[in-house]
Amino acid sequence: MAGSAVIEEQKFSLQEVLDTFKLCLSENQDVYVEHYVAGWRGLVKFMNSLGNVFTFISKDAVNKIQILVNFLNGENGSHYVTIQSMVKYELDNQLVDLDKRGSHPESGSRTLLRLHRALRWLELFLERLRTSTEDSKTSVMCADAYNESLSQHHPWVIRKAAGMAFCVLPGRPTFFEVMNVGGAEKVVDMLGDAVPMISKVYQITEDLYSQNNLLELP
Numbered sequence: 708m709a710g711s712a713v714i715e716e717q718k719f720s721l722q723e724v725l726d727t728f729k730l731c732l733s734e735n736q737d738v739y740v741e742h743y744v745a746g747w748r749g750l751v752k753f754m755n756s757l758g759n760v761f762t763f764i765s766k767d768a769v770n771k772i773q774i775l776v777n778f779l780n781g782e783n784g785s786h787y788v789t790i791q792s793m794v795k796y797e798l799d800n801q802l803v804d805l806d807k808r809g810s811h812p813e814s815g816s817r818t819l820l821r822l823h824r825a826l827r828w829l830e831l832f833l834e835r836l837r838t839s840t841e842d843s844k845t846s847v848m849c850a851d852a853y854n855e856s857l858s859q860h861h862p863w864v865i866r867k868a869a870g871m872a873f874c875v876l877p878g879r880p881t882f883f884e885v886m887n888v889g890g891a892e893k894v895v896d897m898l899g900d901a902v903p904m905i906s907k908v909y910q911i912t913e914d915l916y917s918q919n920n921l922l923e924l925p
């Protein structure tokens with residue numbers, strides 16, 4: 708029949724995105740920048756599918772992803788394979804502004820730190836989502852997770868804008884649908900699998916930054 712050759716578009720699934728974070732860890736627990744960035748790309752895609760109000764948030768994430776990809780594909784790319792090698796390389800070569808913004812305002816280390824802080828928000832939000840009930844509000848879960856983490860690093864105006872974005876988040880049923888994982892039970896299973904993985908990547912990065920005194924990079 709004419710027109711019946713429907714092109715099967717690869718449907719977005721949050722499961723695949725969160726699986727990307729599993730690929731982040733090397734055998735000796737180093738974090739691969741390539742997969743870290745791929746995970747964020749998928750999250751941005753998810754966020755954009757929720758509506759235009761979220762583009763001010765995703766734009767910043769996209770910008771930071773691009774900075775890291777440029778390093779990865781640049782002439783010193785071999786130093787940017789893992790977060791560990793990136794931090795070492797940038798510190799050894801004085802490529803990081805440590806106290807105030809100066810000649811290296813967009814180092815890999817400070818750029819990744821911004822995503823790292825956002826990963827903590829994600830971890831807290833997903834854990835709330837996992838343990839939520841039918842009448843739980845995504846906007847409240849999202850705001851609580853944000854206030855407990857990322858908001859502490861944001862000025863008032865950003866906190867205000869983020870708060871407004873949370874208010875227009877779709878409800879739990881729509882949210883689960885867009886995740887495209889299956890019914891609520893499946894979502895809970897998937898999150899039970901994904902959250903510990905994300906926590907692990909978060910913790911390894913946190914320890915690395917803490918050991919090198921990099922948690923407050925400007």
Ligand SMILES: CCCCCCCCCCCCC/C=C/[C@@H](O)[C@H](COP(=O)(O)O)NC(=O)CCCCCCCCCCCCCCC
Pocket residue numbers: 721750751753754757761763764765767768821822824825828849853857865869876886925
């Ligand atoms: C699904 C709802 C999405 C809620 C997202 C919650 C996070 C709210 C963050 C608001 C950030 C506003 C944009 C501006 C940020 C920058 O000022 C600030 C500092 O950067 P600078 O030092 O270079 O100036 N940037 C940042 O903190 C990085 C923010 C990155 C945010 C990425 C958020 C991606 C969220 C992905 C959603 C996936 C949800 C999946 C759930 C099933």
